[in-house]
Amino acid sequence: MRPFGFERPETLERAAGIVAAREDRAAPPPLSSAQFIAGGTNMADYMKLGVMRPNLLVDIGRLADPGLRRIAASPDGIRLGALVRMSEAEENADIRIGYPVIAESLQQAASQQIRNMASLGGNILQRTRCEYFRDISWACNKRDPGSGCAAMDGFNRQHAVLGVSDRCIATYHGDFAQALIALDASVETQSPRGGRTMAFSELHRLPGETPHVETQLMADELITLIDIPAKPWARRSHYLKIRDRQSYAFAVASVAVVLDLEDGAVRDVRIALGGLATVPWRAQEAEDELKGGPLDERTAGRAAEAAFAGAMPREHNAFKISLGRQALVRALLETRDMRV
């Protein structure tokens, strides 16, 4: 690992201030020479591999603000502090009962050891595990803007079929984010310019021409809170993950579903796809297909067709389209059949 400086500020304001005071504060956050670190499961890994090369780490893992570590359930919804560990959230009774899609997405993420360390805020912002991004001997527009993309014609079995551009096909590999999309969550952030709130579905940016710009955040901006609105029907929610092994494996395809059923008809539905897209992906076309009608194998199949209508496969990942459809159908039917 390359040498780096380390600061452990007492307050969130100070943490953001340290980064704001740096010369390259306007750089896209992944390229900033100062990086925040909390659980470190992604940052330390990528520093060892040379993917991340900050010369200053700002440790926010021990900030005193209790709100950052709180899980607060209320009739209005549930609020998750950004420093809550993945394992804490996954074991929380309010989440397990009221928002099963969150618990299921976390339980199937990474490994127990990683979940014991990783923060929810960091998890949302984890960077792709694209093998060409992770190995610095390859060309990668996301890691080194303008250097090219070795994945395009490489071994792209794991790569995205949705939301791709001709600069980047790296998959967003998180699980939790799909649950947040399906639950209409929003995030609160803090920076020296003050706080702001944005819909979670707007946090991530499609790669387009600038795959190194991954979110709407600035380098000195920190996620502080994840706000999930109350929906009585969130109990009927489910996360299905298909992967190459039963732990420590990113999704080949995953689906988060939140379903509002009335007399067998779909009153409302939210669908998010993981392992298939460059960002946490809301499958709105599939939702539209289902709204107002019955949910059965036929309508689920139609929704699945709609979800992948714009899919763009490469040499090794075409199977993800049929697999993604199957996964979506199965997730919808399993959610329908949940006893809530």
Added chain:
Amino acid sequence: MTIHQKPHTQDNLEDGKRQFSVVGKSVRRTDTFEKVTGLGKYSGDIELPGLLYGKMKRSDIAHALIKNIDVSKALALKGVKAVLTHRDVPRILHYGSPHPRSASCTRDQYILDDRVRYWGEGVAAVAAESEEIAEEALRLIHVEYEPLPAVFTVADALKPEAPLIHDNGLDKNNVMPPVVIRRGDVEKGFAEADLILENEYVLGRPVPGYMEPNVCACQWDGNGKLTIWSSTQTAFMVRGILAEVLGVPYNKVRVIVDHMGGGFGAKQDLFQHEFLCALLARQTGRPVRMEFTRKETFLGGRTRHSGKIRLKQGFKADGTITARHARIVLDGGAYGSHSPGVTTVGTSALTSLYRCENVDLEGRAIYTNTPIAGAFRGYGVVQTYFALDLQMDEAAERLGIDPAELRLRNAVRTGDLAPSDHPVVGHGLEACIRRGLDEVDWKAARAATAAQPGGVKRRGWGIGCEMHGSSAYPGIKEQGNAIVKMNEDGTVTLLTGTAGLGTGAHTALSQIVAEEIGIPFSAVQVVTGDTDIVPWDIGAFASHTTYMGGRAAQIAAAEVRRQVLEQAAPLLEAAPEKLAIREGIIHVEGANRSISLKEVVSPKRGMPAAQIVGVGTYSPTKSYSFAAHFAEVEVDTETGEVAVLQVVPVHDLGKVIHPIAAAGQIEGGIQQGIGHTLSEDYVIDLTNGRSLNPSFVDYKMPLSMDMPPIRTIILEAAPDPGGPFGAKGVGEDPIIAIGPAITNAIYDAIGIRFRHYPITPEQVLNALRAKQKEAA
């Protein structure tokens, strides 16, 4: 072929009535406390004053001449102490794997050459004050290559216009010496057959994936003596070849291997970094440690041989096999390493397991510009028995015979010629199959899968069988040695040269010594892993450590026992042959007289009565262990996922020394085998030879959550006269039978015969879709 009729002279088998006090019991292993507490020292833990860190510059081209290497910028970097290129190291052609043999390996490697033959080959080495400085120095080394045409597949390497990768192949091509075995009359056999099957089987490229990356540390003392701590299975071989290449006598090289984090066969090779670390340490006058990154264990490690097997067999209607014809082509990668040995063992394995008098077998390993294939648990037999046992299943269906029944009818039996040309001892395979059939209630299980209604998830049961030698004989003649010293308090010290890869072998050897002398397990201490102290050993490989090293320890212990009884006889006023030692007390048989061992060996003031030392030397011939694996799988026809639901492995080990350690070997082999069959494949870019998934994130080994329940059954059906108390090997066996068992179970579940590994979810989906189309 000649028949070695060397009789087993050791009358080493018990009559079956002996009561064992230590052997056969799962005593606490000698290595567990140090491992679970982190106290155990691995080579990567070696810290020495003034330690430098070594790193290797690896090629980013698969086949090229090195026109020039400019190291001036690297040398100028602060903290860099030495840089070595091919110009600075001895140019001595050596066997990649330093066995005292030539039949198993090919002599085709230099420490550093002026030419690279695969992407990732070492071209220079750096020693620096820190790992970070060393890495930075690597970036500053500029290598000018002149690209050469390269081949990345066996098919391309066999074309007449293919570039020559080495000039030691036959007839100026990339073929290593072929292995040809012919017995009987194959044409006649096929003419007599009622059914002939011919199929091609395609083999993936799994890697051993040991936890501990290759690592060594080197230090020279003022007398020009080298000490090297290395993660190796073959300490004495490392000593020999290092001494030769460095030009020093053997007693000036000391190899230390304390704990080891696995090797699985691959760490029999001597790797570039082991030479370079010694040379960097000599040049700088400071100790140097070199450790592979995980990526380097893929690039510069050793893989299993991928390749193709074309297998043709003739069957009579009753299931008798009339002829077997096989053409095996293995991808050896850029250097020979164990290719000749793997080809020999894999090819000759096809003479047996299922009886057949007429065989025509040919195995060849081919050089390509890909990472080196070498020794890996199962050593060629994983590949050939995968083909054989899949075709047996297919034949059974075509003949209308239950697949297990077909195997029973053809199972190798006592007196049959084994692949080594030795007569097989006992009916081990038959015993394994029969026991497994009872355990899983095979008929009922298969009837249930045949009767299952259509559905998304479909279940199937399959069987796979194997036999494997507990030594490398006759490919090489091996030797294991042990020294047992009696201490004056009645405890003993066992010195053994066998490496402890993590198998529990040192515990097993200690048990054997305790049992043979008649003392408690706690009275034995084992000393290992220092070539200056322990007796010579050929290394830990070929499933022979308990079989060979254990037998040597038993011989040494018997000698100690003899000397003790000689001392005790006058004290007890009885002839030595009337005496027995139990729990450290010497009894006169049939009389009520006894004396403690301690009193005998040190009657007064802590002075030994005599220096009691036993030396055991053992050169084994061959014994075979047997196994039958039964696996149940569930195939998700919507996702293509194959879940292994349960495995029942039945192994005949002759005599089990430590049941939990033996079962651990079996479970670990099954885990590795599940990976080979379903998810593990080291992928090489076929346009440039570059590795595409050299990490544990992208190369997917099954983890604990993927493991099914395993009900291990160990039989002592066919004890071997050559092994300690009849014990045979277990290290390699379990990885061989599991692949066919799973693949055959997949067929039982969905009616699709895959003839390759790994069988990935997308391939299952594609095959299901093709089958649906065919039906429609």
